Amino acid sequence: MTTPAAPAALAPDTRTRILDLAESLLLERGFNAFSYQHLAKALGVKPAAIHYHYPSKDDLGTAIVARQLRRLRKWRDLPRVADLPPAEQLEALFAVYDNHARQECRVCLFGALAADFRTLPAPMQAELRTFNGELTAWLAQVLAVGKATGALRFVGSPSAKAVQVLTTLAGALQVARVHDETPYHTIVSQLRLELLA
Amino acid sequence: MTTPAAPAALAPDTRTRILDLAESLLLERGFNAFSYQHLAKALGVKPAAIHYHYPSKDDLGTAIVARQLRRLRKWRDLPRVADLPPAEQLEALFAVYDNHARQECRVCLFGALAADFRTLPAPMQAELRTFNGELTAWLAQVLAVGKATGALRFVGSPSAKAVQVLTTLAGALQVARVHDETPYHTIVSQLRLELLA
């Protein structure tokens, strides 16, 4: 008997392959840089197959952000992240951004959508706000604990510092795209230098 | 006798009106969010009139960035900016970003183009790199003098700090668009708190 609800990281179905490719293109080239035709050709299906799974591009975009939000929550609550001391939680966050930089100079979700934000469908805007809000709240908590235990050092409130650090990281990935990885690493080193007591 | 090469801030010609509107739309909505049709309709001319002045959208985009680069150089070399002490030069920079935030939540040029950078024509990419490079070099110099005179305080090299601060400011305008002006002001306050000795 084959497991009917198999996890199967082996062969993702079309629905997932569409979402994966669209997400890659969003983070690597921008939301307006790909069409249903591009996706279809690259996946070896017809454009209408994509409309079947994601009736409109709005739906597809919203699905991308919604999945990233689910991933964020899952990551944040992972024991190997949640149980870490603050300084290492910060390093775990940096590691996520490092992965983005290494994968075709991907920007983060926020950096990919912020400039075009006003042209995005309302549900996508709402999901992105939630995504950014939850990530900021998480980091604020990490910073608060870090400051209390003396592991992290900064002036001002944890939530103000959290907004600033996340904004800097989002921008750093954009700078990497415009120039090269060098300024990205410069910025992250600078953040480490300032934050790690 | 009327001055033939009058400065005439009174009535800009079509060429300039196109550039002004395209720049506004670029900073307020994104580069892919407007077409020659949109511009033409808003300006009361036909799309072909825009092609006359800027044959392709690439030309128009490049003209926007080139003008911003000219403006940056002019601003930087203005006596009322160049002759200021470092802390006030930094405040002058913040004031530019404040103006962006107040004008329809405009992002800066860099923030508007970074995400879509790979889809931009090569001349536009080159101009944007120059723009960002020169702005960073200017701020690095300001920070170096500020640190030497004790007016500004930071760890690490002036150029590393310059890259970090500009990246943070670019990101801050994007955050303002996604949420509201509040986080933008939080970030700038945080920068002031950290930098001003």
Added chain:
DNA sequence: CAAAATACTTACTAATTAGTAAGTAAGTAC
């Protein structure tokens, strides 16, 4: 086994896109 849902393809529409070619009206040069 029959009905129904799933996952598509084929074939199409209507709108929008950047861009071009040819014509024109008004001003400038000599």
Added chain:
DNA sequence: GTACTTACTTACTAATTAGTAAGTATTTTG
């Protein structure tokens, strides 16, 4: 005043876009 330039408009093309409707093969369900 004739030639030329400037600054457009009109009218068009070819490509691409998102999206739809109808049909079909395969799988699932009762």
